[in-house]
Amino acid sequence: MFVKICGATxxxxxxxxxxxxxxxxxxxHGVPGGHANLPAGRLAGLAAEARATGxxxxxxxxxGSxxxxxxxxxxxxxxxxIQLHGYQRPALVRALRAELPEWVRIVKVLHVRDGSCPEASLIAAYERAGTDLFLLDAATPDGRVGSTGHTLDDRTVAALADRMTRSFLLAGGLRHANRDRFGATLEHPGFLGIDVDSAARGDAGLLDGARTADLVRAWKTP
Structure with a gap:
C-alpha cells in the first residue's frame, strides 16, 4: 500500500x-488560490528534496490543462x-502521454459528489488515452474539489473501482482512525493506497511527521 501525503511547501x-x-x-503547481500552490522553481527544489530522501x-x-x-x-x-485534478478531458491525457517519458505516471482524479461521479462515463476513455491510475476524491455539495475533508462512501468507491482496469488511490477525509470504514475498498484488487492532506497537518498547518506516522501505521498495518 502506498501512502501519499499532499501539499508540502x-x-x-x-x-x-x-x-x-x-x-x-x-x-x-497550477492550483490557483491553493494553500500549497508552488511556483515552478520551488516545485523543482522540493522534488529534489524528495529524491534526496531515497x-x-x-x-x-x-x-492545469x-x-x-x-x-x-x-x-x-x-x-x-502527474496528478490531474479538476475536470480535464481524456484528450489532455492523450496529449500529455505523448509528451512525457514512459516512466512518468499519469494520475487522473475522479470526483464524487453526493454519491455520483460525473466522470464515470469517461473512465474507459481516460484509460485508452494513457491514464496509469486513478484517484477517487470527494467533491463538496457546492462543487469544491481537492483537500475538502469530505469522506467517500465505501460502497461507492468499490462500485467505481469495478469499472476500472487501472489501480486507484483513495482520498477524501481519511484519518488514522477511519480505516475500518473502507472494508470493501481495502479488499478491492485495484486498491493501491491513500492520499491525505488535512489529517497529516499539525497545529501550525504544516505537514507533521508524527501525524503522518500515525496514518502510515494505521493504514499499512491491519
Whole structure:
C-alpha cells in the first residue's frame, strides 16, 4: 500500500513525511488560490528534496490543462507522477502521454459528489488515452474539489473501482482512525493506497511527521 501525503511547501515537511514512512509527496503547481500552490522553481527544489530522501516519489498535482506546459514543468522539476485534478478531458491525457517519458505516471482524479461521479462515463476513455491510475476524491455539495475533508462512501468507491482496469488511490477525509470504514475498498484488487492532506497537518498547518506516522501505521498495518 502506498501512502501519499499532499501539499508540502517546505523542505522540512518533505523530510518529515519521508522519515514517517510515507511513499509519495504531492507538490501543487497550477492550483490557483491553493494553500500549497508552488511556483515552478520551488516545485523543482522540493522534488529534489524528495529524491534526496531515497524514499519519496514526487507527484505534480495540478489543475492545469496545457499538455506541453505541464510536460515542460514536470521535466524541469523531475517529478515522478502527474496528478490531474479538476475536470480535464481524456484528450489532455492523450496529449500529455505523448509528451512525457514512459516512466512518468499519469494520475487522473475522479470526483464524487453526493454519491455520483460525473466522470464515470469517461473512465474507459481516460484509460485508452494513457491514464496509469486513478484517484477517487470527494467533491463538496457546492462543487469544491481537492483537500475538502469530505469522506467517500465505501460502497461507492468499490462500485467505481469495478469499472476500472487501472489501480486507484483513495482520498477524501481519511484519518488514522477511519480505516475500518473502507472494508470493501481495502479488499478491492485495484486498491493501491491513500492520499491525505488535512489529517497529516499539525497545529501550525504544516505537514507533521508524527501525524503522518500515525496514518502510515494505521493504514499499512491491519
Amino acid at each position: 517546505t523542505a522540512q515537511e518533505v523530510r518529515a513525511v519521508a522519515e514517517a514512512g510515507a511513499d509519495l509527496i504531492g507538490l501543487w 524514499r519519496l516519489r514526487s507527484v505534480l498535482v495540478t489543475f 496545457d499538455a506541453a506546459a505541464l510536460a515542460r514543468t514536470a521535466a524541469g522539476a523531475g517529478t515522478d507522477w
